[in-house]
Amino acid sequence: MDNNREFLMRRLHSLLGVIPIGLFLTQHLIVNHFATQGVEAFNQAAHFMANLPFVIFLEIFVIYLPLMYHAFYGLYIAFTAKNNPGHYSYMRNMLFVAQRYTGVFLVVFIAWHIFETRFQVAIGAGEADFNMMENILSNPLMFAFYVVGVLSATFHFANGLWSFFVTWGITVSAKAQRYSTYFTLLVFIVLSIIGIRALFAFV
Amino acid sequence: MGEAAKTVIFEIERQNSTDESSYWEKFELPYRANMNVISALMEIRRNPVNMDGKKTTPVNWDMNCLEEVCGACSMVINGKARQSCTALVDQLEQPIRLQPMRTFPVVRDLIVDRSRMFDSLKKVKAWVPIDGTHDLGEGPRMPERKRQWAYELSKCMTCGVCLEACPNVNDKSDFIGAAPLSQVRLMNAHPTGAMNRDERLNAIMGEGGLADCGNSQNCVESCPKGIPLTTSIAALNRDVSIQMFRNFFGSDQSFFVSAENTQAWLKQMSFAPVFAILTK
Numbered sequence: 001m002d003n004n005r006e007f008l009m010r011r012l013h014s015l016l017g018v019i020p021i022g023l024f025l026t027q028h029l030i031v032n033h034f035a036t037q038g039v040e041a042f043n044q045a046a047h048f049m050a051n052l053p054f055v056i057f058l059e060i061f062v063i064y065l066p067l068m069y070h071a072f073y074g075l076y077i078a079f080t081a082k083n084n085p086g087h088y089s090y091m092r093n094m095l096f097v098a099q100r101y102t103g104v105f106l107v108v109f110i111a112w113h114i115f116e117t118r119f120q121v122a123i124g125a126g127e128a129d130f131n132m133m134e135n136i137l138s139n140p141l142m143f144a145f146y147v148v149g150v151l152s153a154t155f156h157f158a159n160g161l162w163s164f165f166v167t168w169g170i171t172v173s174a175k176a177q178r179y180s181t182y183f184t185l186l187v188f189i190v191l192s193i194i195g196i197r198a199l200f201a202f203v
Numbered sequence: 204m205g206e207a208a209k210t211v212i213f214e215i216e217r218q219n220s221t222d223e224s225s226y227w228e229k230f231e232l233p234y235r236a237n238m239n240v241i242s243a244l245m246e247i248r249r250n251p252v253n254m255d256g257k258k259t260t261p262v263n264w265d266m267n268c269l270e271e272v273c274g275a276c277s278m279v280i281n282g283k284a285r286q287s288c289t290a291l292v293d294q295l296e297q298p299i300r301l302q303p304m305r306t307f308p309v310v311r312d313l314i315v316d317r318s319r320m321f322d323s324l325k326k327v328k329a330w331v332p333i334d335g336t337h338d339l340g341e342g343p344r345m346p347e348r349k350r351q352w353a354y355e356l357s358k359c360m361t362c363g364v365c366l367e368a369c370p371n372v373n374d375k376s377d378f379i380g381a382a383p384l385s386q387v388r389l390m391n392a393h394p395t396g397a398m399n400r401d402e403r404l405n406a407i408m409g410e411g412g413l414a415d416c417g418n419s420q421n422c423v424e425s426c427p428k429g430i431p432l433t434t435s436i437a438a439l440n441r442d443v444s445i446q447m448f449r450n451f452f453g454s455d456q457s458f459f460v461s462a463e464n465t466q467a468w469l470k471q472m473s474f475a476p477v478f479a480i481l482t483k
Contacts (some may be wrong), residue, residue: 003409010414011447081417082373087282088421096370096419163418166433169441174434 013073014167016066017160024063025157029150029194035201039130042201046128050121071107078103099159102152109149130202137202150195158188209234212254212298213243215262217312225309228262229254229298240280240287240301241266244313262301263312271427274362278313279304284367286427287313304367317363323383324361327406331396342395349392356389356435358428365422365432377411381422384413385435391442401456404439404446413439 034045078100266276279302307315366380390396
């Protein structure tokens with residue numbers, strides 16, 4: 001019983017990916033979607049989120065700590081795999097490889113995204129509003145970076161949700177896992193549309 | 204088929220011993236109808252001359268049953284791990300590339316040492332303990348339908364193909380792979396084996412156990428016996444999810460969580476003489 005630390009760390013990694021990080025991602029993308037209703041609607045929503053009571057504690061315990069654990073332990077997991085999509089090009093193996101590539105990319109993307117937005121607000125160099133995102137996304141390279149970032153995040157979450165159901169023993173049979181694939185594919189498509197629509201609203 | 208001079212070309216990754224580096228050698232053999240990789244290797248052994256016309260050492264490989272039930276002749280054929288006895292030359296793209304399963308230490312040429320799989324089976328207690336100090340009598344009966352279902356899991360021949368195909372079984376990780384995990388499900392399904400269910404579940408919650416699975420599902424795609432390995436893994440995931448809470452909150456089904464507990468229990472129940480024998 002003293003040697004199951006790895007087991008608990010893996011389970012924690014799987015849990016945190018969905019609760020709270022997956023939920024936060026969904027909420028974040030939905031709030032972003034206010035941008036499609038105009039500058040005023042977005043700013044109002046951003047203002048509401050930024051002024052939630054105990055917001056700093058919410059950020060630390062719901063976002064920063066789980067996200068950091070998931071990112072760093074995830075890097076360890078990604079780099080202990082020996083990807084073999086060439087000879088074993090089955091769908092699940094391709095998704096396995098994609099999960100690792102998007103994960104590593106997301107560490108970079110999210111670090112940059114936080115630095116560019118939340119960190120700038122923290123040091124008083126800007127305000128998290130429509131304007132800020134409009135400025136960032138006016139650069140076509142940055143826009144492309146954000147599109148790839150959003151798609152990586154929605155893919156990583158949807159595919160991670162599929163693994164979550166397996167890891168916790170919810171989807172056991174091959175049939176359950178197949179239906180779970182359809183369901184998580186739907187999650188990926190819906191969240192991607194919401195996320196990308198919001199990005200296009202800024203340009 | 205009618206051509207008289209039809210030949211088959213083999214490219215074989217060879218290695219003289221575990222520590223030496225590998226090299227490739229090509230062979231061209233006369234084609235014979237219905238030949239498989241083993242019969243080709245036998246032909247090379249009979250006449251060990253490579254494509255350059257030079258005499259070389261015969262290629263070493265392992266084999267036993269020749270009907271895909273022993274697992275000994277497993278190797279990587281055209282990039283995929285499988286048994287060479289059922290690899291028919293007619294169904295393979297040429298040149299046919301043979302490589303050892305490098306997940307395991309290479310003994311020589313295509314022979315690998317699969318001991319780690321047997322060590323894993325020991326680690327997860329993949330057996331049904333029936334020994335006692337007296338006749339324990341008959342165990343509970345297994346329902347026939349369950350026996351038929353369990354038979355599918357018992358087809359595992361420890362060939363190592365699922366480990367070779369798994370991206371998470373490698374030299375950077377301790378992951379034991381799908382085969383020994385599925386055996387835990389088999390042993391736990393047995394009515395007598397179920398008496399030690401929690402011991403096995405706790406074993407696979409340890410280092411290199413169940414949690415290291417990354418769900419690439421290459422194992423189930425590659426298994427030559429068609430064992431539902433990923434279903435086994437998911438079923439065990441459910442079992443350990445429950446076991447985890449039993450261990451933490453306490454349960455009558457989580458007593459033997461470690462050898463220390465077992466020994467403490469034996470002491471406590473004043474089985475001191477038995478304890479002395481056990482720990483000798």
